[in-house]
Amino acid sequence: MLISSAFDLYLFLEKQNLLQDAPPLWWPNAGSFEVVVGAILTQNTTWHNVEQSLSNLENYITLEKFCLLDENKLKEKIKPSGFYNQKAPRLKMLTCKIQKEFGSFQNFQKNVTREWLLAQKGIGNETADAILCYGCLRAEMVVDTYTKRLLKMYGIEFQTYDAYKYFLQEGVQSHFPISQHHSVYAQFHGMIVEYNKKLKTFK
């Protein structure tokens, strides 16, 4: 299988039926506040561990309730997903700031910018795009280490995060109408993650 463009990769992954058991936009509960929490918790951590933490938090996953949660209590609840001493204060700071500056999660979805997210402690390129794509339903594609590794297998490499992102988005933009860009980005990244999981089970 020769892959020389992002669209080739998309078609290749699509043939594998990787998302048949996944939600439509791949990320669980896309479009909800839970995505913001999950995006931070999953940093350098398996989704399986994040699910334990989210389950511990089930009664607190709204913007309003989350801000009222005691930081030490939050640490306890997110222990299964690791790095809790840094993720807890960062989550607390982030969610309270969303509450204070945007008033509601709906308003945050509509008005937050990538620059605003990147200025928050604990949010880098990948987490910012995950929150924008799956939390705010914006047409922003996520690039992760899997993506870079996969492209490298086909001899495709770039220097910066943005270069990867634009390479992938361009491949989608040139073959889909603008109305479909968001859902295709969301599924494209999802397929890349699932494909890597699948590869691992064969080892």
Added chain:
DNA sequence: GGCCAGGTGTAAA
């Protein structure tokens, strides 16, 4: 028992 996971921030060169 070692390695890795749906990364990020910081300090030092």
Added chain:
DNA sequence: TTTACACATGGC
């Protein structure tokens, strides 16, 4: 502006 390292749990 790059590189090295800390952060932490759970699965294989």
